Amino acid sequence: MISLTYLSSAVDPMSPGELEDLLHQSRAANHAADLTGALLYADGSFVQTLEGPDAAVHATFGRILSDPRHRGLFIVLNEPVAERAFPEWTMGFRRIDGVEAQRLPGFSDYLRTNRELGLTTPAGGSAEVFHQVFREGLR
Template sequence: MLSLTYFSTASSALGKDQLVGLLDHVRAKNDALGLTGMLLYSDGSFVQTLEGPDEAVEEAFGRIAVDPRHRDVFVALREAVTERAFPTWSMGFREISREESETLPGFNDYLQVRGPRREPGGSRAEAFHRAFREFTP
């Protein structure tokens, strides 16, 4: 199994409706491919970890790398893993309220909670997500 974490910049700012549409589209596609992970978006920046079968992760990232909604795409971490760090697909939104977020399928409190989500240390991918969460304005 492969875990791949990348950073990118949005070609143009995404609004709430666009992010909800992206969540709906990506969850269905990732479920079909056996992919899990975490996608965070804040103020024009993305950080995403994809986990799953090597070929499925590479194929999904290949589409992302040429997606016109992204620019300055770079891989921060690519590693073989035996266990998924993010066993469910979720997307973080900074633009909506906690009450609104609770009505979105697949959303969790990942951006609101500080510190490790499980045992101290966590996965290396989780370290990127914590840094993004803590240092994004």
């Protein structure tokens, strides 16, 4: 099993509808390929970690490379892992306000908090470093 993290920029800003379409496509494909991970999008920037069987991660990243919605893709991490950092992350998505979000089980204000992210890797794990840099860049 491997973990691959990449950064990229959107060619054009994505609308809420486009992000929802991306979510639905990605969830189905990732479930079928036994992939987990996290995809973050903010202000035209993406950071994504894919984790799972080597062949499935590389095949999925190959499709991402050819996706015309991205530019400047580069891999920042590609390493074998013994266990998943995002084992339960299914990329669930719904537009809600902050008060409603805090009432949801498992809520984490991921982009604004430094800890309690729900990750199973030790603090400071390789993938977590890149997600931390992404979050810090948004402040």
